[in-house]
Amino acid sequence: MATASSLASPPPQRLTLTIWLILIMAAIGFGFDIYVLLIMQYIGPGSMAELLPDVRPGTDVFNHWRGLLFFVPAFVGGLVGLVGGYLTDLFGRRRVLTASILLYALSTFASAFSTSIEMLLVFRCLTFAGVCVEFVAAVAWLAELFPNHDQRERALGYTQAFSSFGGLTVSAVFWLMTQQSGNLPPLMLPDFLAASLEPIKGIHAPWRYTLLFGVLPAIPLIVIRPFLPESPTWKMKKLAGTLKRPSFGELFAPYLRRTTLVTTLMFACSYGAAFGAIQQVPYMIGAMPTFQEKAKHLPTPQAQTGLRQEMAGQFGTVQEIGGLVGRFILAFLAVYIVSRRSLLRVFQLPGLIVVPLVFAFAITGNRVLCEVPAGGDRTVEITLFHVGIFFAGLFTVAQFSFWGNYLPRVYPLHLRGTGESFAANIGGRMIGTSFAWVTSELSGLNLFSGSDPLRMAYTAASVALFVYLVGSVACFFLPEPKEGVPLD
Numbered sequence: 001m002a003t004a005s006s007l008a009s010p011p012p013q014r015l016t017l018t019i020w021l022i023l024i025m026a027a028i029g030f031g032f033d034i035y036v037l038l039i040m041q042y043i044g045p046g047s048m049a050e051l052l053p054d055v056r057p058g059t060d061v062f063n064h065w066r067g068l069l070f071f072v073p074a075f076v077g078g079l080v081g082l083v084g085g086y087l088t089d090l091f092g093r094r095r096v097l098t099a100s101i102l103l104y105a106l107s108t109f110a111s112a113f114s115t116s117i118e119m120l121l122v123f124r125c126l127t128f129a130g131v132c133v134e135f136v137a138a139v140a141w142l143a144e145l146f147p148n149h150d151q152r153e154r155a156l157g158y159t160q161a162f163s164s165f166g167g168l169t170v171s172a173v174f175w176l177m178t179q180q181s182g183n184l185p186p187l188m189l190p191d192f193l194a195a196s197l198e199p200i201k202g203i204h205a206p207w208r209y210t211l212l213f214g215v216l217p218a219i220p221l222i223v224i225r226p227f228l229p230e231s232p233t234w235k236m237k238k239l240a241g242t243l244k245r246p247s248f249g250e251l252f253a254p255y256l257r258r259t260t261l262v263t264t265l266m267f268a269c270s271y272g273a274a275f276g277a278i279q280q281v282p283y284m285i286g287a288m289p290t291f292q293e294k295a296k297h298l299p300t301p302q303a304q305t306g307l308r309q310e311m312a313g314q315f316g317t318v319q320e321i322g323g324l325v326g327r328f329i330l331a332f333l334a335v336y337i338v339s340r341r342s343l344l345r346v347f348q349l350p351g352l353i354v355v356p357l358v359f360a361f362a363i364t365g366n367r368v369l370c371e372v373p374a375g376g377d378r379t380v381e382i383t384l385f386h387v388g389i390f391f392a393g394l395f396t397v398a399q400f401s402f403w404g405n406y407l408p409r410v411y412p413l414h415l416r417g418t419g420e421s422f423a424a425n426i427g428g429r430m431i432g433t434s435f436a437w438v439t440s441e442l443s444g445l446n447l448f449s450g451s452d453p454l455r456m457a458y459t460a461a462s463v464a465l466f467v468y469l470v471g472s473v474a475c476f477f478l479p480e481p482k483e484g485v486p487l488d
Contacts, residue, residue: 013151025228028221029225031162034163034170035170038279042171042282042309044070047207048062049305050207051115065117067440074275078128078425078429078430080128081133084129084136085137086248089246093137093141093234097137098225100133104218105215105222107123109211112208113200132429140231140408143416144416145231154334157327158328160400164327171313171320174206181205181209187208188203243414250415262479263406264426267424268432270396270471271432272431272466272467275433275436276438276439277439277463280460283452284457288453290311290381294307315386319390321390322392322397326394326397327398327401330401340406344399352472356462357461359458362384362385367384368381406481407419407420407423435467439456447459
């Protein structure tokens with residue numbers, strides 16, 4: 001079926017081995033990005049328990065560090081990513097892309113050997129820096145490889161959908177590590193560092209192995225991506241001497257000001273829902289009746305912590321499945337729904353209603369809906385919150401793919417990386433992810449009565465309602481890309 005945009009575009013190109021390799025590497029890269037970005041959702045409680053052994057959960061100090069671990073890396077990553085987007089326009093997509101992969105692969109590996117909370121924070125900052133640069137460079141690179149509109153929309157949509165496989169992988173790996181980390185070789189510092197750093201206490205800690213596993217997908221990216229072709233349109237203009245110099249100031253020129261401001265605000269709202277609500281689920285599990293019923297039969301706090309981690313892994317997996325479904329739905333609809341506002345509202349308006357309700361009521365009202373066979377005599381419980389977090393993931397995560405498809409179409413070639421990085425990093429990584437800190441701090445102000453997990457749930461519901469409402473209003477001002485105009 002041909003769309004209005006496809007009729008005005010160049011014909012689709014043949015998918016050669018090189019093109020397929022580019023798509024596969026892009027999919028792996030997007031998946032690895034999300035793996036290392038979302039990992040704190042799972043390893044946060046375990047890493048803080050080990051690295052802050054004298055700090056009790058729910059205290060001001062605990063809430064302060066919890067907020068810092070979510071917010072500071074995103075803030076630093078946003079600043080570095082902003083510069084990285086500029087460098088992408090200046091020096092090329094492929095070169096910056098390769099450097100960013102090396103940075104976040106090495107820092108992710110090093111973070112698994114952290115011996116203090118400060119050390120973990122520093123390496124998380126470096127990891128975020130690499131990821132924030134990689135996303136912008138990869139989206140610009142992919143968009144410019146496909147002149148045909150429909151082919152470009154599918155390439156961007158479906159490769160970004162693999163981001164949710166990264167989320168599924170991190171939840172599955174974390175769950176596996178909680179079961180098997182004791183059987184793995186102990187993690188020890190190399191001799192040249194052992195003399196200057198404290199020894200690793202949790203030599204079999206699941207959170208450390210979860211971090212370490214995240215390095216594996218980066219290996220093929222590091223080996224193959226430097227040999228893939230540069231963006232043909234960028235390279236042609238660079239060699240011809242007609243490529244304009246990127247400028248942050250031009251983002252606010254009259255013809256781009258509204259685009260820059262609205263996309264930055266809406267990107268912030270998308271990330272605000274994810275980091276301010278969805279990623280805080282592990283800290284709310286204690287308020288669930290399903291957890292309380294099982295926990296009262298467990299003999300030790302350690303056993304209760306294990307149950308909490310197991311449930312967090314289950315909910316994370318379901319949420320990522322929802323996100324995966326949402327990304328694929330968006331990838332399909334992006335070709336057929338011409339209006340970008342209408343496409344975004346498919347996910348935004350239902351999310352405005354569903355996501356706040358999930359955290360306001362499905363936490364405290366969580367109950368078992370049914371049990372499904374899981375092999376042998378085992379069964380898996382499907383609860384009300386499983387259903388709720390599935391749809392929360394679907395409506396929220398799909399919006400991340402939307403921006404990857406939308407932004408390359410509204411910025412010219414010489415500003416594509418710079419414009420994308422401003423919206424993604426200032427809006428998403430810096431402002432949006434700061435809602436993790438906002439939720440953490442607000443929950444400590446006792447605005448709601450009850451236990452710390454219950455206050456977290458109600459605070460997350462309030463934050464989700466706020467960012468979804470702001471995003472829904474801002475959508476009315478979102479500029480529509482000009483149809484039939486090819487990417488320059």
